[in-house]
Amino acid sequence: SYELTQPPSVSVSPGQTARITCSGDALPKRFAYWYRQKPGLAPVLVIYQDNERALGIPERFSGSSSGTTVTLTISGVQPEDEADYYCQSADSSGTYEVFGGGTKLTVL
Amino acid sequence: QIQLVQSGAEVKKPGASVKVSCETSGYTFTAYYIHWVRQAPGQGLEWMGWINPSSGATNYAQNFQGRVTMTRDASITTPYLELSRLTSDDTAVYYCARGRRWRETYYFDYWGQGTLVTVSS
Numbered sequence: 001s002y003e004l005t006q007p008p009s010v011s012v013s014p015g016q017t018a019r020i021t022c023s024g025d026a027l028p029k030r031f032a033y034w035y036r037q038k039p040g041l042a043p044v045l046v047i048y049q050d051n052e053r054a055l056g057i058p059e060r061f062s063g064s065s066s067g068t069t070v071t072l073t074i075s076g077v078q079p080e081d082e083a084d085y086y087c088q089s090a091d092s093s094g095t096y097e098v099f100g101g102g103t104k105l106t107v108l
Numbered sequence: 109q110i111q112l113v114q115s116g117a118e119v120k121k122p123g124a125s126v127k128v129s130c131e132t133s134g135y136t137f138t139a140y141y142i143h144w145v146r147q148a149p150g151q152g153l154e155w156m157g158w159i160n161p162s163s164g165a166t167n168y169a170q171n172f173q174g175r176v177t178m179t180r181d182a183s184i185t186t187p188y189l190e191l192s193r194l195t196s197d198d199t200a201v202y203y204c205a206r207g208r209r210w211r212e213t214y215y216f217d218y219w220g221q222g223t224l225v226t227v228s229s
Contacts, residue, residue, distance in 0.1 A: 033216075094213065096167075
C-alpha cells in the first residue's frame, strides 16, 4: 500500500524556521495537504494544493513541492505552533487517501 | 456556520460492532463527500473511506474492507460509520470530515470533534 514518509520530530527555537518534509512516490502527480493537530483536538487544514494557505492560517505557514517531496515551512516559529503536523495525499490511482505518519514540532 | 457534530463515546466488547454518527449542518449535505478517519491512542491519522451523501456510494480503505459500512440518512443530513468484529486494535478516536476534491485528491476542510471508541473485555 502507498505510504507518505515524514520525520517523527522536528525541534526549533522561537523565531527560527521549521521545515517538515513529506515524501511519496505519487507526489509528482498528486497534490499534498497539511494539517495541524493539537492535543485532544481534531486536525485543522493548514495548506491545500501543495502551497495554498487555508482560511485563517498565518502567513508564516507556507508549502512547497519538488519531485517526490513536499515541504511545510513555518517561518518565525511561535510557541503556539507546537503541534503534530500531518501531510495527506492520494495514491497514484487516486482511489485511496493516505496520511503521513505525522511530525511532532517542538518549540524549544 | 458549518458544523459536524459526532455522537458520544462508546465502550464495546471484542467481537461487537459500533455505529458512530456525524450530524452535519451549515452547508448542502449532498454536495460534499464525508470521509472517516481514525486515530489510535498516541498514533497518527488513518483514512478509512468515504461516502457520497447524494448516491450512497462508498469507497473503503483496503484495511477495513469487509468490516466497515458507511451509510447516511439524507433527511437528517447525518452520515454513519459502522465497524464490526471489533478488537482492541480498534480502540481509537474516530473522526468524520467533509471532503473536497481537486484533481483526484480529496482534502478535508471541516472535521467533527471525534468519537472515542474503546474496545475492552
